[in-house]
Amino acid sequence: xEIIVLRLGHRLPRDxxxxxxxxxxxxxxxANSIIYSGQHDSGLEASVKKICENWGGLFHISxxxxxxxxxxxxxxxxxxxxxxxxYGISLSDKLNALKLHKKLLIIxxxxxxxxxxxxxxxxxxxxxxxxxxxxxxxxITLDRLNKGKKIDxxxxxxxxxxxxxxxxxxx
Amino acid sequence: xEIIVLRLGHRLPRDxxxxxxxxxxxxxxxANSIIYSGQHDSGLEASVKKICENWGGLFHISxxxxxxxxxxxxxxxxxxxxxxxxYGISLSDKLNALKLHKKLLIIxxxxxxxxxxxxxxxxxxxxxxxxxxxxxxxxITLDRLNKGKKIDxxxxxxxxxxxxxxxxxxx
Numbered sequence: 001x002e003i004i005v006l007r008l009g010h011r012l013p014r015d016x017x018x019x020x021x022x023x024x025x026x027x028x029x030x031a032n033s034i035i036y037s038g039q040h041d042s043g044l045e046a047s048v049k050k051i052c053e054n055w056g057g058l059f060h061i062s063x064x065x066x067x068x069x070x071x072x073x074x075x076x077x078x079x080x081x082x083x084x085x086x087y088g089i090s091l092s093d094k095l096n097a098l099k100l101h102k103k104l105l106i107i108x109x110x111x112x113x114x115x116x117x118x119x120x121x122x123x124x125x126x127x128x129x130x131x132x133x134x135x136x137x138x139x140i141t142l143d144r145l146n147k148g149k150k151i152d153x154x155x156x157x158x159x160x161x162x163x164x165x166x167x168x169x170x171x
Numbered sequence: 172x173e174i175i176v177l178r179l180g181h182r183l184p185r186d187x188x189x190x191x192x193x194x195x196x197x198x199x200x201x202a203n204s205i206i207y208s209g210q211h212d213s214g215l216e217a218s219v220k221k222i223c224e225n226w227g228g229l230f231h232i233s234x235x236x237x238x239x240x241x242x243x244x245x246x247x248x249x250x251x252x253x254x255x256x257x258y259g260i261s262l263s264d265k266l267n268a269l270k271l272h273k274k275l276l277i278i279x280x281x282x283x284x285x286x287x288x289x290x291x292x293x294x295x296x297x298x299x300x301x302x303x304x305x306x307x308x309x310x311i312t313l314d315r316l317n318k319g320k321k322i323d324x325x326x327x328x329x330x331x332x333x334x335x336x337x338x339x340x341x342x
């Protein structure tokens with residue numbers, strides 16, 4: 001499954017860290033790339049690239065000025081659009097249907113998501129109908145979609161899981 | 172299962188939004204309360220209380236100046252301590268063991284977690300061994316621990332899940 005994450009409405013300095021967490025979650029849980037819209041942020045891009053350089057994987061980040069045009073283009077090239085929103089249908093009700101799709105564009109919003117996004121989305125999906133976090137919603141969605149898939153990042157840095165300490169391995 | 176989340180080392184203004192997301196995830200995914208250490212932040216407490224007031228539930232937030240003393244006290248009153256860290260053992264290897272415990276203190280760190288925490292923890296648990304987000308790690312841990320448990324928040328506000336729009340219900 002090819003998965004692209006679209007982070008809408010990035011604002012500086014407010015979203016600096018949340019958008020970084022969104023990007024790192026996208027990478028760690030097996031998405032192929034993250035696209036962000038809103039304010040351009042070379043600092044965000046640099047931190048994500050640094051992580052990829054050290055920890056491996058083929059993940060990449062890029063910027064789109066016009067997210068609606070981008071979403072239409074993705075739909076035209078065969079992507080199914082999944083918008084994560086607390087107003088949507090529960091993920092568990094749609095998980096099996098979603099797994100049948102080969103190319104998924106997962107949209108996560110910031111403060112106010114334009115009405116159009118709800119219309120363009122093939123699926124408006126919620127992870128609980130309570131206010132919480134786009135970071136959490138994305139992580140749970142990717143975790144359930146990729147269930148059991150072991151990702152081999154082959155980075156310069158890697159961790160040997162440990163019951164009590166920190167074991168960092170360097171190549 | 173009684174679950175308390177401990178958020179370590181809150182820093183202002185850097186962690187304002189991440190700690191809020193940690194707290195809202197704790198609430199939405201069924202923890203009983205969040206305790207935070209680091210800098211005291213009445214803004215963080217106010218936002219969490221506001222959410223609880225509007226969206227319901229018995230969740231609460233409070234501050235602890237000395238997290239190590241607090242952890243020891245919790246252990247003495249029968250809590251099992253689970254520390255979420257990218258260096259730990261995979262959650263899936265320990266999930267069944269964790270589910271047997273009735274009282275769980277889940278610790279999520281900020282930048283640098285003191286060595287002692289790794290020692291005090293009964294379990295050092297990772298959600299992937301890649302860098303990502305304490306918000307995501309907490310959400311996935313609570314989601315898997317509480318699997319299938321439907322939480323009824325009975326708030327003034329609630330959402331009727333919808334395939335395409337926003338349906339907010341007010342009591």
